[in-house]
Amino acid sequence: MHARLRLSTMTIVVCLAAAPPALAQGDLSGVWNKRLVVNTAAAAEPLPFTPEGLKAFNDVWNHIDPTSRCILPGVPRVNTSPYPMQIIQLPDKVVFLYEYMHNFRVIYTDGRRHRPDWEPSLLGDSIGRWDGDTLVIDTVNLTDRTWLDDHGNRHSDALHVTERWRRNSPTELSYEETIDDPKFYSKPWTVKWTIPLAPKDWVIMEYACTDNNKDLYDGHLQNGPLDGSGRNGTAIAVPPPPRK
């Protein structure tokens, strides 16, 4: 009897010791089967283009997609490019390891502010904070040299991206991005989708874009969005008719 009681007590102590600490924040860690989202703006169409934004959208057929030339997809396209990603969560930061083009992001959640003095870059300057169980990433200081997606949606260097990452269940992430770009869009727009957990045996693999980019090296690349979409007006804000 005494022995049984001691065993039960020990079991409780061991269980308490082994229980993960209660987290105010969520747990995003894992390898996630992030998949290609061709037209990230589909759910927000028709987009609230400014004249400058509409001009850039229609100008896509005069340019090669930057990722075809192995230019990093940048933020936010890094989240909608194909192939898995791994999230490593630490007390003061969350690390994103993307297979596609070997991108990585270290998102500090320690309360620091944006850097005021760095050059604009493809991935921009990101800081994070926990809103309950949701990681909120705020990114500014982006260049205008990346596109938003394979559809050829565009952004300017005024782009401000807000990402919201939350684990819905052990096997599903929800992802939400808000595109705030006053040069190209008259108001912010938000889209979201889910990302499934990758199979257990998946690891992040090598994806060196420049390894054998024959399409580029042999001169086969041509202008236009990757999805081959024409500019048939489906996503274009129709200008008002001219006044007589």
Place this chain on the structure above:
Amino acid sequence: MRTHGKTAAGAVAVLLSMAALGAHHSFVAEFDGEKPITLTGPVTKVEWRNPHIWVYLDARGPDGKLTPWQCEGGAPNALTRQGWSRSTFTLGQDITVQGWRAKDGSNTCNARTWRLANGQQVLAGSSAGADAPQPAK
């Protein structure tokens, strides 16, 4: 080398899905959906490297003459996760590739399907999906 001039029904949808899954360059800008092609001949080289695999073969013409061709396939990481590898092909053995010619007229194709000499369909080409063949376990 045999060529077919007819465009398959639903080619536009197929091409769009190929572009999406290629996710690296524009299919419709680079290849001609109006010029499907079928090539048969021995494999001379396999490049299982990112961002796309390339398979080189000597396509056999009606007169038996061999002409070098290069055909682009899917993403090696996706194919590897499905269980395929460079050893799916054997150098010197015939394969049959169905795909589309490059617009620039070079002996370059984007593969839709790959078949070994025994008729087995392999890889997912550039158009992985429900129809993609799986490797024998």
